[in-house]
Amino acid sequence: MMKSIxxxxxxxxxxxxxxxxxxxxxxxxxxxGDEQIVGEKAGPYYVxxxxxxxxxxxxxxxxxxxxxxxxxPVLDALVVIEVSAFGSSQSEITQEATTKESAxxxxxxxxxxxxxxxxxxxxxxxxxxxxxxxxxxxxxxxxKKDASWWYVLILLSVIVLGVFGFLSRRKTILxxxxxxx
Numbered sequence: 089m090m091k092s093i094x095x096x097x098x099x100x101x102x103x104x105x106x107x108x109x110x111x112x113x114x115x116x117x118x119x120x121g122d123e124q125i126v127g128e129k130a131g132p133y134y135v136x137x138x139x140x141x142x143x144x145x146x147x148x149x150x151x152x153x154x155x156x157x158x159x160x161p162v163l164d165a166l167v168v169i170e171v172s173a174f175g176s177s178q179s180e181i182t183q184e185a186t187t188k189e190s191a192x193x194x195x196x197x198x199x200x201x202x203x204x205x206x207x208x209x210x211x212x213x214x215x216x217x218x219x220x221x222x223x224x225x226x227x228x229x230x231x232k233k234d235a236s237w238w239y240v241l242i243l244l245s246v247i248v249l250g251v252f253g254f255l256s257r258r259k260t261i262l263x264x265x266x267x268x269x
Contacts, residue, residue: 100253121151124210124225131221132157133165133214141229148200148229151192152185154214163187165216167196174207174226205230 121140128135136153150169154162172180181203185196211224 121149122227124227125212125223128223129221130212130214130223132218133162133216133221134159135212135214135221135223137210137212137223137225139210139227139229146202146204148203150185150198150200150210150212151190152196152212153194154196154216156218161194162214162216162218163194165196165214168213168215169198169200170211170213171200171203172209174209203229 121138123136124139125135125137134155134157138151140149140151141147148171152167152169154165154167156162167185168182169185170180170182172178181200183198183200185198187193187196190197207226207228209224209226211222213222214220
């Protein structure tokens with residue numbers, strides 16, 4: 089009996105690890121993604137920026153966290169993101185990031201549609217009661233088309249392990265009930 093409990097715990101642990109792998113930062117696009125800037129000062133604000141490239145449409149998603157110098161969230165600022173091709177004289181694309189449709193209401197989010205792959209210069213401009221600040225960085229926007237196969241493989245593994253665990257528990261319960269009777 090003790091051995092079967094150990095097997096159940098091991099199966100449960102493996103299932104939890106597989107689920108954590110399924111739900112990493114890439115999957116949780118809104119509110120997560122690749123960190124571009126972490127807690128850097130931009131005028132009277134601290135800024136953290138995440139980005140996510142959508143593999144199918146070419147969308148580029150940004151999530152921005154803004155804090156004041158006391159590290160309290162700033163929720164009433166105007167956050168504007170400018171995207172321009174690195175080293176190009178082309179005009180930039182500018183969009184406002186808001187908290188209206190964000191998954192986490194303490195963060196500002198926006199999507200740029202149909203952006204070509206390449207290296208881009210990104211500028212985040214924050215305007216609020218405390219003043220104005222900006223921060224810039226360069227990043228590569230690329231499509232990750234092969235990542236979905238890994239997620240399918242992990243999901244199938246979780247399903248197989250789940251069925252195995254369910255059948256093992258059921259068999260043990262049936263065996264235990266026949267021993268008692």
